[in-house]
Amino acid sequence: MTDQATVAQPGTPEIPGKPTSASRTTLSHIMTQADTNLLGTVHGGVIMKLVDDAAGAVAGRHSGGPAVTASMDEMAFLEPVRVGDLVHVKAQINWTGRTSMEVGVRVLAERWNESTPATQVGSAYLVFAAVDADGRPRRVPPVLPETERDERRYQEAQIRRTHRLARRRAIMELREKRAAEGFED
Numbered sequence: 675m676t677d678q679a680t681v682a683q684p685g686t687p688e689i690p691g692k693p694t695s696a697s698r699t700t701l702s703h704i705m706t707q708a709d710t711n712l713l714g715t716v717h718g719g720v721i722m723k724l725v726d727d728a729a730g731a732v733a734g735r736h737s738g739g740p741a742v743t744a745s746m747d748e749m750a751f752l753e754p755v756r757v758g759d760l761v762h763v764k765a766q767i768n769w770t771g772r773t774s775m776e777v778g779v780r781v782l783a784e785r786w787n788e789s790t791p792a793t794q795v796g797s798a799y800l801v802f803a804a805v806d807a808d809g810r811p812r813r814v815p816p817v818l819p820e821t822e823r824d825e826r827r828y829q830e831a832q833i834r835r836t837h838r839l840a841r842r843r844a845i846m847e848l849r850e851k852r853a854a855e856g857f858e859d
């Protein structure tokens with residue numbers, strides 16, 4: 675388990691944690707001709723929409739209110755999805771910060787013409803920020819990992835968080851340096 679059972683901020687009450695299973699969600703959808711690309715397989719953007727929808731439902735449930743997508747990274751397409759396939763998008767909270775949450779998503783496809791187990795066809799990690807009625811970030815309950823797998827996902831999400839922040843900082847520093855040197859790009 676993590677040390678994030680509650681979030682304490684000076685002058686504000688603690689927010690009780692919520693277990694991973696409280697917001698875990700599966701969104702299922704049958705693919706149709708309207709979802710295809712020029713090759714006749716399912717367009718990646720259709721899958722990304724389902725991923726964002728499922729992850730958004732998880733973020734909203736966990737945070738108990740509206741949440742907006744701040745970023746989506748490591749979207750991987752592992753196998754083509756075909757018309758007629760039953761796609762299951764499984765999403766759960768991996769990690770929580772002060773106002774943001776990382777949601778991990780796995781995309782599975784049951785082939786309409788095969789009686790084989792569902793195949794994993796994609797995965798992604800999304801960061802959502804919980805927001806108030808004015809769109810300002812608001813605090814989220816800490817997630818309480820329940821299993822060893824949840825705990826591993828929590829620790830891996832922290833690594834991704836560290837890398838996202840470091841990459842953003844390095845790029846901002848480079849831009850400031852180039853601006854100071856007179857570049858106008």
Ligand SMILES: CC(C)(COP(=O)(O)OP(=O)(O)OC[C@H]1O[C@@H](n2cnc3c(N)ncnc32)[C@H](O)[C@@H]1OP(=O)(O)O)[C@@H](O)C(=O)NCCC(=O)NCCS
Nearest residue numbers: 741742743744745770771772773774801803805809811838
């Ligand atoms: C996401 C958003 C609310 C962040 O607002 P902000 O003024 O930058 O606020 P902050 O800097 O305090 O960031 C809020 C949290 O989001 C995280 N965050 C912000 N941008 C991020 C990014 N690009 N990637 C990952 N995390 C990000 C911050 O680290 C912070 O997390 P923490 O409180 O857990 O430490 C704001 O940029 C926004 O409204 N973006 C548009 C969202 C949108 O329209 N999405 C698509 C439709 S849902």
